[in-house]
Amino acid sequence: MESRDFALLTDLYELTMMQGYYETGSYKREVVFDLFYRKNPSGNGYAIAAGLQQAMDYIRNLRFTDEDISYLESLKLFCADFIDYLRDFRFTGEIYAIPEGTIVFPHEPLMRVKAPIVEAQLVETALLNIINHQSLIATKAARVVWAAQGDPVMEFGLRRAQGPDAGTWGARAAVIGGCCGTSNVLTGKLFDVPVKGTHAHSWVMSFPDELTAFREYARLFPDACLLLVDTYNTLESGVPNAIQVFREMQAKGIPLKNYGIRLDSGDLAYLSKKAKAMLEEAGFGDAVISASSDLDENLIASLKLQGAKISLWGVGTKLITSDDCPAFGGVYKLAAEEDENGNFLPKIKLSNNPEKVTNPGIKKIFRIYEKATGKIKADLIGLADETIDETQPLHIFDSNAKWKHMNLAGGSYTVRELLVPVFIDGKQVYESPSVMEIQAYCDREKASLWDEHMRLNNPHIVPVDLTDKLMDLKTKLIDEMSFAKK
Amino acid sequence: MESRDFALLTDLYELTMMQGYYETGSYKREVVFDLFYRKNPSGNGYAIAAGLQQAMDYIRNLRFTDEDISYLESLKLFCADFIDYLRDFRFTGEIYAIPEGTIVFPHEPLMRVKAPIVEAQLVETALLNIINHQSLIATKAARVVWAAQGDPVMEFGLRRAQGPDAGTWGARAAVIGGCCGTSNVLTGKLFDVPVKGTHAHSWVMSFPDELTAFREYARLFPDACLLLVDTYNTLESGVPNAIQVFREMQAKGIPLKNYGIRLDSGDLAYLSKKAKAMLEEAGFGDAVISASSDLDENLIASLKLQGAKISLWGVGTKLITSDDCPAFGGVYKLAAEEDENGNFLPKIKLSNNPEKVTNPGIKKIFRIYEKATGKIKADLIGLADETIDETQPLHIFDSNAKWKHMNLAGGSYTVRELLVPVFIDGKQVYESPSVMEIQAYCDREKASLWDEHMRLNNPHIVPVDLTDKLMDLKTKLIDEMSFAKK
Structure with a gap:
């Protein structure tokens, strides 16, 4: 794997804020950020998480080279002691993430970063860049592959991709999403996926x-x-x-x-x-x-409907750029912060737009499967210390529309937690499976959805609700904030 | 500058064709390929050429590492003698290109590659990838900057870009197109452009x-x-x-x-x-x-119209992905080929779609300026051995609509050739100006257009016509092909 110097692959304001935290002495205070998205791309009913491998490479190799330091000094924005601090900068925190190839839904933390604020802040931009891009392309590929109804789909888009990384990591994401191979030879070499042409x-x-x-x-x-x-x-x-x-x-x-x-x-x-x-x-x-x-999922679906005699599809531009929706829209929001006594206080961001109010606290995601079918029944976002006893009845309700709810009898469902540890105390504790293994896992993930969830237009939506405990916390914080927000 | 191993950043079929040329013994035959595009993105009236610096880095560093060779061997597609040939592969040809920051129009070769066919074929994919991406973003940035009517525009899109390269080289392209700076610190370091945030x-x-x-x-x-x-x-x-x-x-x-x-x-x-x-x-x-x-050129134009009191614009997602048109559509087509006697024979590709018929032969581009205003009057694509005498009258006509023509009096216009040599005999002979110099040049380029050419919707189109000599050649080849194409 190529190792690249990505310490400066960040927005300048991350560094100015870091210096701010450093100067105010609060820089070692631990915080928790959630990386999540609010809306599935292309009107899809789900997304496919991707990008974790490159994100881990980034975190593991994160350090400021002498060249980076000289450049930062040249900006005349940063004081000498902060610059000195950067010389030995390493990521020392904890990251939980949803494995690549997993079916995910809006508002679920794809990553949960717990680290000193100065570290958690720096990594925001690069993590978003990587996860946004690759989840976007994996999701688009899944749409195209679904439209092809079992015919193999090749990724052919390198020449129209938005630069070398978009072509190379994008092709990898497309294979995760279900493409049987790519024309991009570099992707073949780096990730051992089939190359065709x-x-x-x-x-x-x-x-x-x-x-x-x-x-x-x-x-x-x-x-x-x-x-x-x-x-x-x-x-x-x-x-x-x-x-x-x-x-x-x-x-x-x-x-x-x-x-x-x-x-x-x-x-x-x-x-x-x-x-x-x-x-x-x-x-x-x-x-x-x-x-x-110039194929995409809609054209393939139309050709299928017309009885076209095509058995192998090469999809380029519109897949590798996710033409109709070229950005994933992931965000990175503060969810909790350590107080002077080392306790984590939940944090919430309000907004005039209810969709944009964040879920506070350190959270996990429970995926609830119907035992009889193996299909996803709902996802529940809860607090990290919660557990669900599969032998007990489970009541799930939509926090924005309480009349929408379901009761699951004990024993009729199974529960799986989606977030897994990938960094603990700055050490990587998760190894990425091979891309073809991720593709096979993603195929099993897709099989946990009904066809109604996967159709291209107006798909049926899997409920993503909050546990009672998280809902209570959120309501309490909203009430507090509404009265004391200034 | 980071040096990356991009020899395999190519479509597999380039390598299978290369082996084909190698095996048939024709691999050293010189050919000429044109890299051009057919349609301006986002309904714009022009595009801005960008990407040459990365393209030159790619060509200069092009060689197959031992790792690349081992990987190609592992595919069991290539014979030993061809693999041996790749071990010492270097680009030995000639490239002419339009400098970054230049205003360009459809059908104009942004690059002209003259090289042994085995070399010219390999570089197709990476050159398209690089030039397509960066020209796209530079053009989008020019639209956004135009809408801001002189207010500074900052590029803020790294977190939503399609991977690290898209964020980094995309920000560079955005600065070429007129953004006053970027939030991306890596872009600041690599290209010495202002960083803000x-x-x-x-x-x-x-x-x-x-x-x-x-x-x-x-x-x-x-x-x-x-x-x-x-x-x-x-x-x-x-x-x-x-x-x-x-x-x-x-x-x-x-x-x-x-x-x-x-x-x-x-x-x-x-x-x-x-x-x-x-x-x-x-x-x-x-x-x-x-x-x-979530700003773009249309929203900025609307806010300006509403009298919004905004004097500095930060534009992210929709600029860095060119949201409404995320691919540039550049292609790379054979234009001429050496015969046994070392003469170059012009080549043409026909198509049912007249827009897709290529211009044959080794070509150059003349830009015709009106002397009195300094504005572009028209571009003329001609053959490489043609010259235009500015003291003589010039008659320009639209080859698809001959009633559209103009007569320029001798002395009333000036001519500039757009293509400059960047590689000769495999040696780089052109040094990229700094990005801020390219931006200043691009500003002067924009000043050679009328506002009517620059408006966001339904812009006035600058004529791009063919010289008589090229038109005659094209007509002759079309006639020949129509009778003997099988």
Whole structure:
């Protein structure tokens, strides 16, 4: 893994606030921040947590190099003793996080950072940057893969991604979300995920004619002979030339496997049906018909509905940028703060917008499954010292609409806690599974949702409620704040 | 500058095609590829070229490490002799490019790569990734800055950017496009651009009350005291507390400069006018009122229209992701190819979509300025061996609509060529100016457009036409291809 100097990958105000805490002497006071988001991207019914591996790399390698220090000195904003403090800066705190590939919902802490305020403040920006980006792309990929109804989906977006990291970590997130591989070779190398790809129009154009180009490609790559048929004319030239080359391979006794065509322009519904008929008539009904042309989940769903004969999807720009919703919107909010006696006091942020009022205190998330189906019934956000006894009845209610509630009989449900420790006392205590293991885990996670939760538009929403104890605390703090907020 | 191993930052098909060229023995044949785009993002009337510095870093450092080689071997796709060839791979070709900060238009080659086909093919993906991303953000920034009508605009988007590179190089591109600085400290360090920022809600929340938090901030940062006033209640608490702190500073004889407030939520038009009145009444009419809350060019234009009293804009998510258009759409197309005798033959790609037919041959771009105003009259794409004599009359016509044409009298116009050499025989021959120099150059570039070209919606379009010689070549190739394309 590349190790990069990311100590300064932060907003300047984190550093000015850090100096503020340092100067006021409060910098070692422990605080708890929650990293959470408020709204699923693209109108989805859930999101997929991703980014933890890069976030852990960042925390583990977090130190200010001599170059960083010189630069900060050059800004003439910081005093010498604070700068000296930064020279030996390490993250010494505790982080709990939801593992990558987990289905998550709005308002759930994807990460809970407990650390001296000066440390917890610094890491805000980079953690948000990383988790926001990768959760966004994993979620988009899950939508695209859902639309493809079991057909494999390839990630093809590197050239349109927002820079090298977006292409590389984005492709990793896309594989977590369900893509079977990527065209990005660097992602393949860094994360041991399948890389795929055949040839471009320039291959065809660089030969005297299309047939020669196809023949040469088949000769060189007989085991993965997917021919791009739209350089000149898909049905009049590309497909007939491809068929001729497949016949020649057959005649030479070359076993035809992983072979077929790729459509990259035009009316994919029409062309794929016509091409399928031509291939079938020639005895190549098992040839793959792949498509790649500004695809997204909505276009794939539409092509499926039209009966397009496409069995492999290459999705680029609109997946790797999450085109219709290119930001995830995660935030990082103070939830608790140590007092002089070392007790943690819950903190709340009010807002005119009820959605923006934070959940106070040190929290955990309980996921409640229906035992009979294994499906998610609801999530409960509670306080860290709470437990749920699965043998007892459980009453869950919507804190904003108390008439929406459910009673679960003891023994009819199971409970799982989502947050796991990843750093304790500054030491990493969690090792990331491989990306393909995360993908397999994410597949199991998706299986814990009903199809109604996964559909692309107006999905059914999984309830995320608060435990009685957290609800009582929140109500109490709101009351206190409303009377004494100035 | 960080040096990263980007040899594998490419699509797998570039490598399979490279092996194909290698195996057929044609890999040293020189070709010319153009990197261009077809449509301005966000409905803009122009784009701003950016990304050249990172692109040059990539080309200069391009080599396969032992690790890369081992990984490629592990794929079992490549033969030993091709792998051996990669061990000593260097870019040996020639690149011409349009300097960063230049106003550009669709179909103009932003880069022209002339190299052995095996080299020109490899670099496609990374060059597109880099140029697409940074040109996108520079263009979006120019829109936002235009909407702010001379007010400074800060880039604040790191936490919502699509990964570390998107945040860091994106902020650099935003500064090129006209932002006066960024919150991203790493961008500040790497590119020597101004970094800005004060404090977050967590600063206010971590003190017993807002007034104490403001006082402490003013004590620590008297020279840049911009107080965030919306943690509790902007007009009832935030602004009155800020005024009290400014009064206390005044009473202590602390010179008030770079001071003011920041609004981060609510109705910015209403709140800014109310806050302005309160500040004026208290004698702080020169206080800065800054705003940051999901801003983009359209919201800023609307706030300006409403007479909002905001003089400093912090723009985050929607700038750093180019929210309404998160991909630039640049492509990389074969334009010419060496024959056995070492002559370059022009190449064309046809398409059912006339917009997608490429311009053949080795080309250059002439920018035609009206001498009297210094404004751009038109751009002409021509062949590399063409020249234009400014003393002679110039006739320009739209190749798709010949009735649209203009005659410029000799001496009434000036001509500038946009493409400059950046690599010759694999050696970098161009040094990037500093980012702030590029920004100043970009400002001059913008001044060569009329306001009608710069407006946000339905801008007037600068004509980009072909020289007679290029038009004749294109017509001839289209005719040839139409009769002999199979």
